[in-house]
Amino acid sequence: MLLTTFRIDYPILRTALTHASDIEITWERSDLIGDGTHRMLVWADGPAFGTFESGLEADPTVKSPTRVIEFDERRLYQLELTAEGRRASVYPTVVETGAILQDATATDEGWDIRAALPDEETLDQYHTFFMSRDFDVELKQLYEDWKPSYCSQPRFGLTDRQHEILVAAVDEGYLDIPRSCSLAELGTQFDISSNAASERFRRGTKALIENTVYPNDHPT
Incomplete structure (x- = not known):
């Protein structure tokens, strides 16, 4: 594709x-x-x-x-x-x-x-x-020759964009204490607003938790 x-x-x-x-x-x-x-x-x-x-x-x-x-x-x-x-x-x-x-x-x-x-x-x-x-x-x-994430390495329910911003958050130090960058700076890296970066980060974090450490028997 x-x-x-x-x-x-x-x-x-x-x-x-x-x-x-x-x-x-x-x-x-x-x-x-x-x-x-x-x-x-x-x-x-x-x-x-x-x-x-x-x-x-x-x-x-x-x-x-x-x-x-x-x-x-x-x-x-x-x-x-x-x-x-x-x-x-x-x-x-x-x-x-x-x-x-x-x-x-x-x-x-x-x-x-x-x-x-x-x-x-x-x-x-x-x-x-x-x-x-x-x-x-x-x-x-x-x-060219792109494959959906489910055809390559596991992404734990993440979209490609969510995967990108979570990886960037680690690489750029957003999760460090103290933080080395802001969500606004992450957004600039992907040419999106700070609000859009925040939403993408939060959705990605939620998907990652639900597909990894979230208990299978947890009530929904």
Whole structure:
């Protein structure tokens, strides 16, 4: 498989993010329903939720959002794409081609989408999709002969990104006493915000504990 990272000037949520330049979006999941409905779960990180939600109401690619979970500077939204959003969405192509969407983040500067594609023909198919819709797209990274983590060494339930940040946390001294680096510095290493680094680190730590030292008979 090919592991790719694209930077895309993607219209989905562009209006909402333009209203709130301090917000970073992290895609959680998408669902395609038989009647043509396309729903997304996305995390929003940042301080400007008021302007972001005003932007959501004005955004032509999504319907009125549902706020699912709320923390101080982090919220989970369920969004349904409008007809305009569905026409722009690459996710149906992801499903059709058998690609694996690793992660996707967005700011007012665009979307970074990381996906594993079956072959070069599929890569050409994605390029054609973006260009036919006049999306500005940049292929930032391309790794050939990539295998999912479950095909190589054990990862104990970690995603590749979670594995990377946990290893970096050890290498850079985040877990030392006293600490030699901050989560913000780890985030800079992976070109993500400190909030996104914190969430990735916490999710990775949780997955590692649950798949190693967590008792099998512990009540859930």
